[in-house]
Structures are given as C-alpha cells and as structure tokens.
Amino acid sequence: MTTSTSRRRKAWNQGKTGTGRAAADSPVIERCTVEGCGTEATGRAPAKGMVKVRVPGSTEPACWYCPGRCRAIGQALAELRSISRSPQGKAR
Ligand SMILES: [Zn+2]
Numbered sequence: 001m002t003t004s005t006s007r008r009r010k011a012w013n014q015g016k017t018g019t020g021r022a023a024a025d026s027p028v029i030e031r032c033t034v035e036g037c038g039t040e041a042t043g044r045a046p047a048k049g050m051v052k053v054r055v056p057g058s059t060e061p062a063c064w065y066c067p068g069r070c071r072a073i074g075q076a077l078a079e080l081r082s083i084s085r086s087p088q089g090k091a092r
Pocket of ligand 1: 070
C-alpha cells in the first residue's frame, strides 16, 4: 500500500516528493450550502440520497455528500489529504 502510494505521488508530482504546499489545503471551490453536505458520517444520512465518501488511507473521516459533483469533490478532498499528510496525522 505504502509503496504504490508513493509511486503514485511521484507520478503526480513529477518525481518530487516531500512536504506539500500549504496552499493545497485552501479551498479552490465554493463550499456546498446544502444542509448536511460535507458533514462527518457518524450516523444516518442527513438528507435522502446523500452518499458516504470514505477514502482508505485518508485522514479525512467518512463524510456525507450530495450525489454527483459534491461526492466527486469530497472524494478528491479526501484523496488530497491522504497524499499531503503523514499516516500519523502529524501535519495540521
Ligand atoms: Zn453538496
């Protein structure tokens, strides 16, 4: 798992590894205003049709998102957090 992750990271970052830029944490898209979208999935879905997004290896917990665009954004966000943070969650 770790090996494939770092190989993928290299490909994505043109061979450079190391600490991610702080800017990677800044939101690049507007937050969805739908009630419950992006909230941590600890229980039932906050709204009908919401989908749970959980990326293995990510520091981001499972979250509820609207299907479609929000789900894709949530997944991308969780994947980013699995790249830029250590498994121990030392970084911010
Ligand atoms: Zn949404």
